[in-house]
Amino acid sequence: MLRAVCIALLQSLLFLLLLSCNGPSPVATTLRQESLVQTSDTCSQAAARARQDFQQGMYALHSIEFLPQPNTYLHVLSQSYQIQWRFVDTDTAGSYYGxxxxxxxxxxxxxxxxxxxxxxxxQADSLEQTGHWYRQASFPGGLDRLHQLVWQQVRWTRLPAREGRLFASFRIDTTGRIHDIQIRSGMDTAHDQEVVRVLQKMPRWIPAYGAGKPEVQDYTVPIPFSQAIRRQYMQ
Incomplete structure (x- = not known):
């Protein structure tokens, strides 16, 4: 069927060329005919390969790469229909993958x-509406609440009175507990060690989810320090 469509398209395009007002040159006509025949052959080969793959149980569809990845729709196609989605350079009508x-x-x-x-x-829309299909890990109350807990629990009298910001990284497991706390960009030994001590006592996070299942996620959080914050939380 697809071959017949391609041949009909070829015939229509050739007919339009012949109806051109001045008429194309013989060389131009030949080149266009060869290009169209080549397109038809490519389309026929692609269709034949698709039929062969289908008979062998290898289902695949193609498109230009898109975001976000991972994608719920592609997950449904893979799990429910055994269809693999592959990214290619072009998928326009008439191209091999088209x-x-x-x-x-x-x-x-x-x-x-x-x-x-x-x-x-x-089905993909229904899964995404569950609220925990694909989701990043998060702290209850958000980053502002995390900062408040850190500032409330640090021992300010042991910290030098200076301003700055450090970055702490850690791993959040599938239960929301944090592990492997490290200071990626610190301020000084006192601030760095105190933040690690406080983070070790943090309540559980809301874990990340992938395809509806909790999964481990690495996370980096900035912790700022200033004189205003120091005065507020030392009281």
Whole structure:
């Protein structure tokens, strides 16, 4: 069927060339014909490969790369329909992958139904609405609350009166506990050690989720210090 469409398109384009007002030169006409024939051959080869892959149970669709990754829709296609999504340089109609996908979709519709792509999109929307399908780890109350807890628990009298900011990194496990606390960019030994001590006593975080399952995530948080903060929390 796809071959017939490509041939019909070729014939239509050639006919339009012949109807040109001044008429193209013989050389130009020949070059255009060769290009169109080559496109038709490429499309036929792609369609044949798609049919072969489908018969062997290897389902694949293609597109230009897009964000975000990971993607819930692609996850549904993979898990529910065994379709692998591959990123390519071009997927326009008439290109190799454009023709491949057109044939593959026809074959997949015969297996899963004419609306399987819409159904996959609806399933992906439902999963994302659960609130914990793909989600970054977070601290209850947000970063502001984390800063408040740090400033409330540091022993200010042991810290030099200076201003600055340090960056602490750690790993949040699937239960929300933090491990492997390190200072990536510190201020001084006193501030660095005190922040590590306080972070070790932090309440649990809300863990990250990937494909509906909690997962480990590395996290880096800035901790600022200033004279205003010092005066407020030393009281």
């Amino acid at each position: 023709c491949y996908d057109a044939m593959m979709v026809q074959q997949l519709q015969s297996k899963y139904g004419a609306k399987f792509l819409q159904e996959a999109a609806q």
